[in-house]
Amino acid sequence: KxxxxxxxxxxxxxxxxxxxxxxxxxxxxxxxxxxxxxxxxxxxxxxxxxxxxxxxxxxxxxxxxxxxxxxxxxxxxxxxxxxxxxxxxxxxxxxxxxxxxxxxxxxxxxxxxxxxMREIKRLEDELLTSERMATVGQTTAGIAHGVKNILHGMKLGAFMIDTGFDKDKPESLRKGWNLVRKNINRVSKMTKEMLSLASTAPPAFEVCSLNEIVEEVCELLAEEISRRGISLVLELDPSLPQVTVDPDGIHTCLLNLVTNAIEAFPEDTSGGQVTVSSRDEGEAGVHLQVRDSGEGMSEELLERVLENLFTTKGARGTGLGLAITQKIVHEHGGTIQVESEPKKGTCFTIILPE
Ligand SMILES: Nc1ncnc2c1ncn2[C@@H]1O[C@H](COP(=O)(O)OP(=O)(O)O)[C@@H](O)[C@H]1O
Ligand SMILES: [Mg+2]
Structure with missing residues (x-):
C-alpha cells in the first residue's frame, strides 16, 4: 500500500x-x-x-x-x-x-x-517589455516638450520676419532670422545628443593624453567664457599617465560639464570662476574635475540631474548633457560624482580606471 x-x-x-x-x-x-x-x-x-x-x-x-x-x-x-x-x-x-x-x-x-520555468520566463519578459514601454513613453513626452519649446522660438522668429517684410523693417527681419537660426541649432544639437544617447556602438578606445583633451575643450569654450566675464583655471597634473579611452567620448563629457559650469552663472556675472583639474590618484584611477562657483544645486535637484531629459533651463536646455556624460563614463568602466551647495557652487568628478 x-x-x-x-x-x-x-x-x-x-x-x-x-x-x-x-x-x-x-x-x-x-x-x-x-x-x-x-x-x-x-x-x-x-x-x-x-x-x-x-x-x-x-x-x-x-x-x-x-x-x-x-x-x-x-x-x-x-x-x-x-x-x-x-x-x-x-x-x-x-x-x-x-x-x-x-x-x-x-x-x-x-x-x-x-x-x-517557461511560464515564469514569459511573465518576466512581459514585465521587461512593459517597463521598456513606460520608458519609451517618458522619453517621448520629454522629446515632445523639447520640440515644443523649439517650435515656439521658431514661430516667434517667423512672426518677426513677417513683420519685417510687411513693415519694411530690416531690424525685425534680422532679429527674427537670428531666432530661427538659433532654434535650428537647438534642434540639431538635440538630435545629435539623442542619437548619441541611443547609440549602442562601442567606444573607440585609443591611448591618449587626458590633459590634451581638457585643453582642447577649454580652448573651444574660451571665447564664451571670457565673453561672460568668467575666469577659467586649469590645474593639470603634468605626471598624468597616458590612458586608454575614447578621446571623442571624453571630449563630449568635458564639454558638457564645462558648459554646465558656465551656465551655472547668470549672463551678467562678475567674478565667477570655473576650475578644471586632472589628478592621478594611483589605484583610485584618474580624476577629471570640473568645479564652478555658480548657483549650485539643492539636494532635490542633485538627485535628479543625471536623469535623461531633466533640465531646469527651459527652452535653453535639453537635459541630455549629463545623461550622455554618464553613459560615456560608464562605458569606460568609470564613475561620476557630484557635490553641490546652493549659492556656493558645484563640483563634478569623472573617475576613470587606470
Ligand atoms: N554646474 C552646475 N551647476 C548647477 N546646476 C547644474 C550644473 N550642472 C548641471 N546642473 C543642473 O542639471 C541639469 C541637467 O544638466 P544637463 O543634463 O547638462 O542638461 P541641460 O544643461 O541641457 O539642462 C541642468 O538643467 C541644471 O539644473
Ligand atoms: Mg548641459
Missing part, C-alpha cells in the same frame, strides 16, 4: 522527476517529466540515456556540480538554472535540483527535480 502511494506521489508531482542509475540509464520518469520533454515514460525508460536530456556536454557538467560541494553541498545540487533538450529539439528553461541516492552506503541512483 505504502509503496503504491509513494509511486503515485512521484508520478503525479507537478515538477518533473527523473532518476537514472550509475550507468546513466533512466529508471524513473514521471508525468511532469513527460510534460517537459515530450517523451513517454516507456520511451524514456527503454531508449533514452541521461545525457540525451540536455544539450551536449551539459549532463557531464551537472554531474560534476552534484559531486562537488559548491552548489548545495556534496551529493546535492540546489536550484540550478539550466536549459534542457526536449524530444523536438526545443530548449526549455528549468530550475534543477538533484541528489544522489545511496543504499547501504553504496550509490545507486541520481534523482533530479525539474521545475518548468
Amino acid at each position: 505504502r509503496h503504491e502511494l509513494e509511486h503515485n506521489l512521484i508520478q503525479t508531482s507537478m515538477d518533473g522527476i527523473i532518476a537514472n542509475d550509475r550507468q546513466g540509464k533512466i529508471i524513473i520518469f514521471n508525468e511532469g517529466a513527460e510534460r517537459i520533454y515530450g517523451y513517454t515514460r516507456e520511451e524514456a525508460l527503454s531508449k533514452i540515456h541521461v545525457t540525451q536530456l540536455y544539450p551536449e556536454g551539459q549532463a557531464k557538467q551537472i554531474k560534476k556540480m552534484i559531486y562537488g560541494d559548491e552548489y548545495g553541498g556534496p551529493g546535492r545540487l540546489i536550484n540550478y538554472s539550466v536549459e534542457v533538450l526536449t524530444q523536438t529539439g526545443e530548449l526549455v528553461p528549468i530550475l534543477l535540483s538533484a541528489t544522489i541516492i545511496d543504499e547501504k552506503g553504496e550509490e545507486v541512483a541520481t534523482v533530479g527535480h525539474f521545475k518548468d
